[in-house]
Amino acid sequence: MxxxxxxxxxxxxxxxxxxxxxxxxxxxxxxxxxxxxxxxxxxxxxxxxxxxxxxxxxxxxxxxxxxxxxxxxxxxxxxxxxxxxxxxxxxxxxxxxxxxxxxxxxxxxxxxxxxxxxxxxxxxxxxxxxxxxxxxxxEPPGQPGAPQLTWQLQRDAQGWLLRVSNRGSRRGQLSAVQLVTADGKVHLINQGLLGYALAGKTRQWRITLREEMDLQAPLKIRANINAQPAEAELSVDPQR
Missing domain, CATH: 2.60.40.10 (Immunoglobulins)
Structure with a gap:
């Protein structure tokens, strides 16, 4: 398998x-x-x-x-x-x-x-x-590296995908993921473990967003990355 x-x-x-x-x-x-x-x-x-x-x-x-x-x-x-x-x-x-x-x-x-x-x-x-x-x-020799994540929302025929690219040298364990809209409202995406973005790889997950959500920039993601709280910009590709 x-x-x-x-x-x-x-x-x-x-x-x-x-x-x-x-x-x-x-x-x-x-x-x-x-x-x-x-x-x-x-x-x-x-x-x-x-x-x-x-x-x-x-x-x-x-x-x-x-x-x-x-x-x-x-x-x-x-x-x-x-x-x-x-x-x-x-x-x-x-x-x-x-x-x-x-x-x-x-x-x-x-x-x-x-x-x-x-x-x-x-x-x-x-x-x-x-x-x-x-x-x-x-792990490779030396000090542990760090994940370098970019976050993007993409839309397809089935709905929304959260796409995470990791250009860093260490995996990112993603949990407690939230989307923050421009008006400061917080929308829960995943309460527990979402998954991993491995070093140098891209991973995506299908998520559910309410149709009435305002997805105009600026958008942010809040999440625990390797158990540490972090915040990052979120871009939107409305149609893939």
């Missing part, structure tokens, strides 16, 4: 629903420093039944204004298959196969898929398997 699946992956079929147990992962984002060859993530099973899973690492890119995952062996997960007993924990190591310093920030995603255990009885219902996606970044 190439594209990132956010949140819960559902396998749908006719019949009743069977819920999988819930996995707890720490940390929820991994930074590997220059020259660091390995790190780990902790997986905890708070449930009453053993939990089985598959752990895979993908190279994370953004092309054609979307997130793309590609198989990679640059970073490997050990072990790739897990069984966590009830109330138990499992450490999964993330190992760089080539620990030479990166020339720029490299981005990966660790996907952890819950899978049925060997003792699971066949069912005519739906088994909901949870997918967890953990971002992993490998």
């Amino acid at each position: 190439r594209r990132i699946v956010a949140g819960i992956l559902l396998s749908l079929a006719a019949g009743p629903v069977v819920y999988a147990s819930s996995l707890q992962i720490s940390p929820v984002m991994v930074d590997l420093q220059a020259g660091q060859s390995a790190t780990g993530i902790s997986l905890r099973n708070p449930g009453d039944q053993p939990l089985y899973g598959q752990v895979r690492v993908f190279r994370w890119d953004q092309r054609s204004d979307d997130d793309v995952l590609e198989p990679t062996d640059e970073v490997v997960a050990s072990p790739p298959m897990i069984r966590i007993p009830s109330r138990g924990e499992q450490l999964v190591r993330l190992i760089r196969r080539d620990a030479h310093d990166a020339t720029g920030e490299h981005s990966y995603r660790v996907l952890v898929d819950e899978i049925p255990g060997p003792e699971t009885a066949a069912t005519n219902g739906v088994t909901i398997r949870l997918r967890y996606s953990v971002p992993v970044f490998i």
Whole structure:
């Protein structure tokens, strides 16, 4: 699968629903420093039944204004298959196969898929398997860079798109995004995490704006960028 699946992956079929147990992962984002060859993530099973899973690492890119995952062996997960007993924990190591310093920030995603255990009885219902996606970044030598973001609204046949270009050397994690119109009114776009604009990439999201909103300049965006509040100009392309 190439594209990132956010949140819960559902396998749908006719019949009743069977819920999988819930996995707890720490940390929820991994930074590997220059020259660091390995790190780990902790997986905890708070449930009453053993939990089985598959752990895979993908190279994370953004092309054609979307997130793309590609198989990679640059970073490997050990072990790739897990069984966590009830109330138990499992450490999964993330190992760089080539620990030479990166020339720029490299981005990966660790996907952890819950899978049925060997003792699971066949069912005519739906088994909901949870997918967890953990971002992993490998930093280049020197001081951490910074995102350099430009924001634009674009309109197409389906509505509005918020387009973010990052010309900086570090990703931008975007959350708590607000649009501020020329009269000072604040319009919420996204309350929690919107997503990432990777270093040197462009990403866009479809958003909902009220038809009566005044989108005449000057417009501003307020957002948390890598957990820090920021404000920037917002341009408008009314028809793409």
